[in-house]
Amino acid sequence: MTRIDAKFAALRAEGRKAFVAYVMAGDPDYDTSLELVRGLPGAGVDIIELGMPFTDPMADGPTIQLAGQRALAAGQTLQRTLDMARSLREVDDTTPIVMMGYYNPIYSRGVDTFLKDAKAAGIDGLIVVDLPPEEDEELCIPAQAAGLNFIRLATPTTDDKRLPKVLQNTSGFVYYVSITGITGAAAASAADVAPEVARIKAQTDLPVIVGFGIRTPDSAREIASVADGAVVGTAIVKQVEEGRPVPEILNFVRGLADGAHGA
């Protein structure tokens, strides 16, 4: 059982929904980012998505693009993102950490080396946007073999015929992207999302977490109420962009977490 499986088992036992927070590792610099990440579990975050900066984030909107550029300009590398995870593990051994990003930095490091290092750093799962099931042999299957969850995105364009293929090698949870679009775009309504979550749950026992476009405690609650949890990324990264102090950002995160947990 991975930390992700254990976390969902615990949430289920408490009858609570999950709150997942995305931050860009190394944004705006390593130390500030580490302080923020270390504060997330205390702010009510159940699962941390640690963004791996990439020069060409094709599925991201302007906010996360800029966050990646800030992180890279401040010297963030894949190694330093792994270091950051290891630092968090020194103070927290239960909150799952999922690394999220694009394939090239991982491919460049070498898949086997990366998986060994990620496992050793205390990483629990991976979300790699540009690896659909058609490319499972690249990273998904080796990652599962190395004991890491490979979390797949399901989208509004993933129809019933294709869904089994998307779910086949998925583990940990399913990340339902509530809109066709990039991160930080307009939100979908809970009324639109509910049948889609039901459609996915009819084909899998994995928890279904919904993300894209959630910005406020209210929408976190609404979306979480029709799924197993909600993800917020852009709205948190925006706080970093605005240069707010870490305690203030963590307060904002706590509000979102309370929203999701209130569902």
Added chain:
Amino acid sequence: MPDDLINSFMSGPDDKGRFGDFGGRFVSETLMPLILELEEQYEHAKTDQSFWDEMKDLWTHYVGRPSPLYFAQRLTDYCGGAKIYLKRDELNHTGAHKINNVLGQILLARRMGKTRIIAETGAGQHGVATATVCAKFGLECIVYMGAHDVERQSPNVFRMKLLGAKVVPVTSGRGTLKDAMNDALRDWVTNVRDTFYCIGTVAGPHPYPAMVRDFQSIIGKEAKEQMQAAEGRLPDTLVAAIGGGSNAMGLFYPFLDDRSVNIIGVEAGGHGVDDRMEHCASLTGGRPGVLHGNRTYLLQDRDGQILEGHSISAGLDYPGIGPEHAWLHEIGRAKYVWITDREALDAFQVCCAQEGIIPALEPSHALAHVLKIAPELPADHLICMNMCGRGDKDIFTVAKALGTDI
């Protein structure tokens, strides 16, 4: 590779969209169903005679194909060696080879019921071609173009606007072709249901590299017949410039199994291929990676971050290259070289003065290599170079580089 290990160089890609280890379908889940639908539609159209009849009609009456194969007598005399032939794809409607491919993709988009066309463009030639064909068929057209390229290719920006397209300047990154492609992909993922992404080169996720190659192969097919008519045999050497590599793939592909034909692709060497990375020679100065839907050679740093590169030619200013070129490079069927900005500028001027042809900066790179090798080759050696675009769009860039005010 020994002959008995491979039957043909023309059989790729495989059913996963791979040329050897290159290519593939590295896209987000939102796009994947659409890519699969496109593949299915293309596979169907490929064997549908009515599709090719329509293409042929448009190629003949709208584009002006076949483009001539022209014996460049004065260039040949100037070099004093091999016979130099130019495949005149710069004479096509819209002034470059790009329209060969655009017509094919727009006909497919119409068959798929898509009403909104998006495209990325570097030099603006693919943008102009897409805007042109969209105007002809009454389709909405949005072209993503790096802000830096908008500035250095202003005539083409105005042309696209005249043709009714919306040109979106892209300010992310350094504002060149790579960034335009990122934003086009972001648009596509947002408007996936009604939008067709008309990619301008032999890159991107499968089936684009194969599909664009097939549409551009008309160049090589014609050249083969025309050379036969002119000289009664195959050319000895093919030369073409490479950014993403569509004009080159179009010329090379029909000759891949003609083992006697030397194939040379010319990358943009910018300020020289060295550690400064001020070039766009992905094969010479890059290494394999994954970007924009495919695995290929990329300019990247040690951490797998993509580098910007540099070329005087907006059309070659791209840190990757089509996956089939990456494969041809690795198996050694084609040879890839590079030419600097300076050498391309010199060749540009030689071509104007010797042949009365103003070439685009992209084929000026190919020509610069021809000028290097032709003098060393015997008089019966036949070189066929793809003159893939005309230089009207580049006169401001060239004037600036030569220190002239116009």
